[in-house]
Amino acid sequence: MTGYVEIFEVGPRDGLQNEKREIPVSEKIELVDCLSNAGFKRIECASFVSPKWVPQMAGSGEVLMGIKRANGVRYAALTPNMRGYEDALAAKADEIAVFASASEGFSRANINASIEESLDRFAPILEAARHIDLPVRGYVSCVTDCPFDGPTAPSQVAAVADRLFAMGCYEISLGDTLGKATPDSIARMLLKVRDVIPVGRLAGHFHDTSGRALANIDAALSLGVRVFDAAVGGLGGCPYAPGAAGNVATEAVAAHLERLGYDTGLDMDVINQAAQMARSMRGEQEAHV
Template identity: 80%
Template structure:
């Protein structure tokens, strides 16, 4: 074996949030419970954002209350502001995530705030979480390309990653939000970021819109990244590429890593069961 690589499962949150059809709390709980049997260490299951803007995430507290929590698994929730943080904490999230953009254009379109303003929103969250030892993960969007601003300078990503890490994020997930990254652009970005943040604290979140997610994972592996986000069944589309795939499928990443000789610790049979469940949720 070449070593251990962790897949962070994001299907129940990042994957389902863009689905147009309403998915019941019971269906979400069943999906998470299946994933919990697959061997993941971390699963993102909820999002405490405005129900007006992300209606699919309504019922997040009920999901966290209803799942069967497997030993050794951390169940994460997105919390973009203090209200979301308080709700996530009350619901029993084991860790929370905050999200910022490396591009001003995407930040303004996505959360109606500049990058600097978004950081100010996160500071009280990180301060509060630090007092109770609640882990906070930081997401960065548009790490290579932005639908509004074009190519993203690696230095911008490095600056933002450094800021989030310095404020207390235990890990920085680097997102190819519109799925247009190439191995070359990923390498240039990672070389800049790992000069500021230890590579062991970085994760790759690569969408498969252009069919290059696995190649981008390979490029990241060569630079020492050992955590990758993925969604069972490839759940999740990109709003800026209608009809195109979004999150790379967990089962595809797991199979690819195992072919390369890496140990993911995942039960492939259970993972395929979860992937089938995810596809059924999308197609129903």
């Protein structure tokens, strides 16, 4: 196997949002600055959600304004509403992201809105971003399993992904939020989604709760997916998904892809340095529990 596979680094946002220790802005900036030297094309490092609901994302504007931006790297921010969109613009985010769920139960628990209501909420964000050519990425959560509704129908994932793509999202990241997916359930889901969205516009976002993230990446690779989200040091999880462990670790994904013969363009020495930094953030948190 040969070819390029991109790893989209989400550790500074999706990774840190679930850590219990209050991590200073300076540490977040240090982590992003380290990752900026690793060869990533995209790093998600901010989330303009209410600090009341996700306190770890307080100071996101300060992070974006404080990092040393590397040439060729886009710095992304999550924007759940128009206020978040405006804050992201003020902080000079290079791209933004909106997030929907493929299951009603998770949508209501996560953002207190139905799937349809969440999509309606994103419409003005995507319209505003289109007018200034700001890239918008779309996340779909619970693509195989939901902690409230059980298994997610692949057709439902395809329907939500199709809506986000039609609204203007340049890429759709498909999230195994609980980490319960298997290669078979990932394949069934992707076959449905590929019917409505070109595979080159899809990304995999797999948690390693059950130790199957790399196997699920293999299943997605076999169906043409060439972008995968990962969090350095395996940080993360989801505050609204009980039992969800961390995202699959960037260093594990990069090493796995290299073994398969794919090029990631990443400097493993820098990745390992960043992973050590990320794990120390978690370790300090655990020492205070």
